[in-house]
Amino acid sequence: MEKKKLCLVIPSLQAGGMERVMSELVHCFAAREELKVHLVLYGISREIFYPIPDNILISIPRFRFNNKWRLWYTVKTMLFLRATIKKIKPDSILSFGEYWNSFVLLSLLGLKYPVFVSDRSQPDKSLGWFHDTLRQLIYPTARGIICQTERAKEIFLTRNKHSNIAVIGNPIKDLKPISETTQREKNVLMVGRLIKSKHQDKLIEMFAKVSLPDWKLIIVGYDHLKQHNMLRLKELAINLGIDHRVVFMGKQENVEEIYLESSIFAFTSSSEGFPNAIGEAMSAGLPVVAFDCVAGPSEMITDGHNGFLIPLFDFRQFEERLAALMNDESLRAKLGSNAKESIKKYSSETICKAFYKFVLQHDRYQIMDYSIVNQKENV
Numbered sequence: 203m204e205k206k207k208l209c210l211v212i213p214s215l216q217a218g219g220m221e222r223v224m225s226e227l228v229h230c231f232a233a234r235e236e237l238k239v240h241l242v243l244y245g246i247s248r249e250i251f252y253p254i255p256d257n258i259l260i261s262i263p264r265f266r267f268n269n270k271w272r273l274w275y276t277v278k279t280m281l282f283l284r285a286t287i288k289k290i291k292p293d294s295i296l297s298f299g300e301y302w303n304s305f306v307l308l309s310l311l312g313l314k315y316p317v318f319v320s321d322r323s324q325p326d327k328s329l330g331w332f333h334d335t336l337r338q339l340i341y342p343t344a345r346g347i348i349c350q351t352e353r354a355k356e357i358f359l360t361r362n363k364h365s366n367i368a369v370i371g372n373p374i375k376d377l378k379p380i381s382e383t384t385q386r387e388k389n390v391l392m393v394g395r396l397i398k399s400k401h402q403d404k405l406i407e408m409f410a411k412v413s414l415p416d417w418k419l420i421i422v423g424y425d426h427l428k429q430h431n432m433l434r435l436k437e438l439a440i441n442l443g444i445d446h447r448v449v450f451m452g453k454q455e456n457v458e459e460i461y462l463e464s465s466i467f468a469f470t471s472s473s474e475g476f477p478n479a480i481g482e483a484m485s486a487g488l489p490v491v492a493f494d495c496v497a498g499p500s501e502m503i504t505d506g507h508n509g510f511l512i513p514l515f516d517f518r519q520f521e522e523r524l525a526a527l528m529n530d531e532s533l534r535a536k537l538g539s540n541a542k543e544s545i546k547k548y549s550s551e552t553i554c555k556a557f558y559k560f561v562l563q564h565d566r567y568q569i570m571d572y573s574i575v576n577q578k579e580n581v
Contacts, residue, residue: 205238206562209292209315211283213245213302215252217424217453218395219372219478220298220322225252226373227296230554232257237562240290244283245302251455261286280309287315294345294561298322301333307340316345318561320370324473325354325497338362346560350476353497368560371501373553374481374545377458384462388417390524391464391488393457393479394471395426401470402435408521409468410442414528417447422460424453461486465534466527472514474498484508484545489537491523502548508541 208231215221231239232255240259243250246267254260263282267275287295287310295317297306303319310317319341328334338361341347346366349355355369390409394400402421409419425432432450439448454460461467467483469492476498483490484502490509492499493516505511510523527534 207238207292209240209295211242211297214249216249217251223372283309304336318346319344320348323475325357351497370556371548372476373550374548377486386465389420389464390466391420393422396423396431399473405470412525419448422451484541487538487542
């Protein structure tokens with residue numbers, strides 16, 4: 203039997219949430235004997251941070267993107283993408299990235315290959331007049347749209363029309379201790395790129411106010427979007443007199459071990475699509491304190507059952523809930539256990555099957571109402 207060809211398209215596989223999800227899907231699809239999987243990286247950096255199976259066929263432009271001649275190299279990249287897809291002749295194409303999906307759809311305009319696109323950011327965020335208009339014009343050419351949450355789908359439909367939309371969350375690994383000797387430390391953990399919308403500065407300030415000297419704050423993440431926040435955050439910790447209790451770990455390949463050694467996950471981000479970090483923390487059995495931003499946290503966290511959901515920018519309540527967890531080991535254990543159980547609905551196997559059905563069995567199944575995040579557990 204001839205194998206089906208699936209082409210996964212993304213700017214790069216640098217360290218990040220969107221890229222981590224794509225890498226997880228790459229591994230799931232690579233394990234299917236009936237599939238031949240291609241990965242096309244076409245962005246400026248084309249970095250590969252996450253490991254890729256040996257049977258994946260990777261296509262990368264041979265030229266370096268020169269920002270000095272941005273228009274020419276943009277056109278050149280579009281031509282590369284179009285020529286690569288025509289050479290592969292895929293049965294389906296899956297593209298990730300709210301800015302990049304329009305670029306992919308434009309590059310492949312007029313070709314017969316079905317393209318499925320997924321936005322991976324805060325669903326009500328404007329991308330600017332040009333990109334918002336472009337999405338309205340070009341998204342109808344996609345064979346299907348994948349939203350990460352029901353709320354994201356609702357917002358999408360107020361701005362764009364499409365007849366084939368699936369709601370599929372992100373695949374979350376089941377994180378288990380590497381050894382029986384793994385112990386929980388009195389660590390509050392935050393994982394996220396060091397950008398302003400993650401508000402690590404506010405978390406440092408709240409941690410200082412709680413003032414429990416036997417606890418540490420672990421921040422995993424790296425400078426991004428040319429914001430250079432690492433130095434500013436370190437200076438803040440010094441000024442608050444807690445620099446000896448705030449650990450900046452930068453970019454980490456084995457973040458799973460850090461989850462398993464921590465006791466609480468604190469997530470101060472105000473802009474999300476579907477935060478992988480929350481899911482991974484819950485999978486590791488951590489109670490989560492997070493802001494109820496537009497989409498994502500509320501579909502994973504049931505307030506008071508597996509974590510605490512805080513009204514956006516209510517830093518006082520965030521601090522109170524964080525202090526309650528830091529002071530109560532039994533509460534941490536109860537919420538953490540519930541978190542690990544409730545996040546199982548986003549298992550890698552379940553989510554990968556959902557993507558497979560939507561992207562590769564689109565001619566056999568009518569799945570306009572298919573939703574993986576509608577499967578609510580009884581609590």
